[in-house]
Amino acid sequence: MNRQYLYTLYQRVWHWLQAFVLLTLILSGLEIHLPQSVHLIGFREAVRAHNFMGFVLLGNAFLGFFYYLTTGELRQLIPQARNLLGGLIAQARYYGYGIFHHAPHPHQKRPESRLNPLQRLTYTMVLNVLLPLQLVTGLMIWSAQNWPDSLARIGGLAALAYVHSLGAWLFCAFLILHLYLITTGPTPTAHLRSMLTGWDTPEPQTPLTEAPRK
């Protein structure tokens, strides 16, 4: 079985830092949002941790964007219009039926095409819409004490908090599905190991759904 090196060290560090930061943000955000129900580190420390981690997330997002832009890896995160619908349907069929019958995975992971069409679409939404939305609204909430007047012009703290909270819920939903889908590799821990070591074991009989990029 040919193992392939799928994730570089930087990509793995970026991923796990992102995972840690998001988890911390969700937990501290939960304590800020529901202080009477969630008691972890106290409201004050939760606010501080949330602010600090928010900036770490922002920094990590910028570094990641810079890395993906300069290495050309950004293309991997963009859904390809060619055969997009077919790929999505094939992936959905696989999750809805094929996976239960040991059908071959419709997408073959390669270093130049690590994400299946469904993943590409999801990450496009998460990384290009949800994450920036959370970063921007979070930054604006943080800046409420410095630029309250500009905040008032866009509906005040309330409007921002509403959007930020809803975005956080959606992030939670994404994380749940993301964590579950980790287990859908050849073995339940195969994807996890790939993200830890960088090496991936290709699934057998994987017909191509996308033309390999030249």
Place this chain on the structure above:
Amino acid sequence: MRLLAITMLTAALALTLAADKPPPPLPYAEFHPAVRLLDRQGQSVFASGAPVSPTATCGKCHDAQYIAQHNYHAQTAAGLPLGADDWQRQLGFVPDLGATAATSLQAPAELNCFVCHLAEPDNAFRLGELQAGRAEWSATATLAGTGLVQWSGAAWQWNAVAVGADGSVTAAQLKLGPARSANCGLCHGLVSDAPAPLTLSFNLRDFSTETTGQVYSPQRISDSAVNLHEKESLARPWDVHAERLLECAGCHYAPNSPSYRREPDATRPEHLRYDPRKLDVGQYLKQPDHDFATGDSAQGLAGLAAAGSMRRCADCHDAEQSHGKWLPYVRRHLRMLACEACHIPLIYAPARAVTDWTMLMPNGEPLVEYRDDAAGLLGAADARRPEQLLSGYQPLLLPRRDSEGRQQLMPYNVITTWYWTSTAADSAHGAPTPLSREQLMHALLPDGKYAADIVAALDANGDSVLSDDELRLDSTAKVEAVARRLDASGIAQPKIAGQWAPYDLHHSVATGEWAVRKCAECHSRDSRLTKSLELSDYAPANVAPQLVAAASVIPAGHIKQLADGGLTYVPSDRSAGIYILGHDRWPLGDRIGLVAVILALLAAAGHGALRIVQHFRRGKREAQ
């Protein structure tokens, strides 16, 4: 020899200790020359026997005319007529002031400098003269404690024994000096730096204490004579500024005082941080501006032109520096909350909650209730009972807009006033006017006793005595009976009206140790920022009280009628444009988000379960 050595050592020690201890401040201004007490004609009162004229006496050196013209205290006292109608007409609300309206605000004959500038003015005698209609003797009566004048039982007699050959008396004899906090307290509220345990008067003479519960005293609350819950744990002063020896004049200073003067922001050139041009002391003492710096009080009774001119917390304290070490979003907190919102977390002295003029007590006074968080609203008699344990109250936080247009949450007490109105044929524009105490007395207590039909309607237990509870007009039958009585006594179209008036809190300030510090007190479902306050435990004729015309308060909330008929004010932070993290939420957004999370969980769990089932089935098939 040994005895001598010990004696010398003890003496040396005593001298050292005495040298370390600063001498107590003199109760008078040492530099003030002796003064001749003059009557209005400029004659020595010891020769003429006439009442002393403060303006003639003090006006010899100080510019009395200037002081009178730059003195909103004097203008207020001279300009406010008495009676509920006038209060209503001029101030937009019915007097909660009762006794104050009838006494200290009665126009005096002239300025009484002694009330504020004597260390021990005799205010009781002064008020006695005012009440007796002898306003011209009120300044003389203020000197009763000096021994220079005494009441013979029929008249005031000057005592020239201790007077100089030219009829002059020293500043030490008069205890003459700058106004101290205690002088302000004579009219404004309970101020005490006496070592004796502090007691409450439950009297509108202590106006600020009665309307808000504020007390300005350095005494520890635990050392006072007030009967409080867990008093032994209250080892904090009634007001920290009093404990730190601040006088009222420190903040409410004379605008042209060389010590305190500062150019108002409105007129100060932007480039000028400090203007060294000031009056010299001599000029200031000749013409001290008595339009003292003042804040933005909710009712705005006096000194409106000077509103917002006083020294505020931020003028002395660098709150950002002191709070920044532990408080996240410090600038946001300081912008949205007045310092008082956290530093006056609880008022321990009971404040008036209800003044009910719809029925009078036998002495002609209205029914009064006091605020107490543990006991609810306490009747006046209960609140005054020595054995009554008091617990104070948590102020209501209301948004207000200050003179600079800045909106902040400020702590308030609220007093609800119930009263009868009449629409007399000759009233201006047919507007209902409040009934005066005299009208009510005439109708309800014609011979000093309740009218028979009133007793019949209100005496629930049939003992022919109307208790405080029975005097409340808390049923339609009672209201109708009293309305009939008023109608029969010539009052046209008697109707009950109600008003609620917020009284802002700026004193009884606590140090950080006692202030609101826990995030959960505000950032939680039961946030103190939205804690409601009981307005009244009954609503005569089911009238909804209206907010008085208090310009600075933003009534972002609503009045809720409780099942027992009581009324509560429920503040709304969202209506005030405030969003409190941990307290405010978007329920729809939370529901949508929660549904998304639950769906994700169900999808993962369902899909995973099916994979496991399929895995075992396939295992079995392969085994077969």
